[in-house]
Amino acid sequence: MAEIRVEKLTKRYGEITSVENVSLNVKKGEIFAMIGPSGTGKSTLLRIIDLLEPPTSGEVYMDSLAICSLKGVDRLAAIKRMGIVFQRPIVFNRSVLDNIRYGLEIRDIPEAEIEVEVQLYLNMLGLSDFADRNALLLSGGEAQRVALARTLVCHPEVLLLDEPTANLDPINVTIIEDAIIDANRKEGTTVLIATHNMFQAKRIAHRVGFMLAGRLIETGTASKIFERPKDPRTESFVKGEMVF
Numbered sequence: 001m002a003e004i005r006v007e008k009l010t011k012r013y014g015e016i017t018s019v020e021n022v023s024l025n026v027k028k029g030e031i032f033a034m035i036g037p038s039g040t041g042k043s044t045l046l047r048i049i050d051l052l053e054p055p056t057s058g059e060v061y062m063d064s065l066a067i068c069s070l071k072g073v074d075r076l077a078a079i080k081r082m083g084i085v086f087q088r089p090i091v092f093n094r095s096v097l098d099n100i101r102y103g104l105e106i107r108d109i110p111e112a113e114i115e116v117e118v119q120l121y122l123n124m125l126g127l128s129d130f131a132d133r134n135a136l137l138l139s140g141g142e143a144q145r146v147a148l149a150r151t152l153v154c155h156p157e158v159l160l161l162d163e164p165t166a167n168l169d170p171i172n173v174t175i176i177e178d179a180i181i182d183a184n185r186k187e188g189t190t191v192l193i194a195t196h197n198m199f200q201a202k203r204i205a206h207r208v209g210f211m212l213a214g215r216l217i218e219t220g221t222a223s224k225i226f227e228r229p230k231d232p233r234t235e236s237f238v239k240g241e242m243v244f
């Protein structure tokens with residue numbers, strides 16, 4: 001379990017300000033959903049938290065550790081405490097089984113434990129019949145289940161999800177949401193999920209944040225954001241009235 005605290009984070013790409021002065025606290029064991037129109041900085045925020053790129057200014061704290069400025073082994077150690085799943089699943093040109101084993105192998109987990117863990121997550125994500133298939137030949141929903149299994153099997157303290165169920169059918173959505181909820185309830189995994197799907201945010205999130213043009217406009221419980229938002233921009237977005 002870990003808390004993620006984002007402090008005054010800004011990310012600029014030349015003229016474009018993708019994230020602007022965002023401060024956010026995702027508590028230990030919380031599922032936090034980030035909603036907002038396209039191009040408002042949700043993915044950028046997730047990439048910076050996962051240390052895939054540096055912020056222009058600001059800092060991310062994992063518990064009390066400032067992680068953006070870490071170097072070398074300390075940086076690697078922080079990255080290993082997190083797991084990220086992207087909208088377009090990233091899988092290796094290997095079997096489903098090998099894909100799921102990978103993270104445990106590089107962590108030097110004993111073989112007997114690897115076998116038990118991999119079976120557990122193959123089952124949880126409905127992948128037992130696919131274990132020997134090449135992951136590159138799977139459907140989008142199947143590949144996304146592999147990507148999530150590969151991340152969850154490493155028991156990340158912080159799970160970052162970038163629209164993990166976009167364009168998936170309801171059965172895949174349910175399997176994936178159930179696995180996220182299971183990790184959160186059983187292991188206290190802290191989850192930050194970017195989603196366009198407001199129903200998904202309502203179903204799984206303890207709190208929701210609304211981003212617009214790089215800024216975090218409002219945060220609150222799902223019922224507050226969807227039923228009693230404070231900011232008129234949040235209200236017009238959740239009512240589907242915002243014109244992009």
Ligand SMILES: Nc1ncnc2c1ncn2[C@@H]1O[C@H](COP(=O)(O)OP(=O)(O)OP(=O)(O)O)[C@@H](O)[C@H]1O
Pocket residue numbers: 013016017018036037038039040041042043044045
């Ligand atoms: N590497 C980059 N170089 C230049 N501009 C970028 C880069 N990455 C993101 N941007 C810009 O930053 C802004 C925010 O992008 P981001 O992908 O974070 O938005 P988003 O909220 O995730 O959108 P979506 O809901 O469509 O996924 C956009 O204007 C985007 O074009």
Ligand SMILES: [Mg+2]
Pocket residue numbers: 042043044162194
């Ligand atoms: Mg995005």
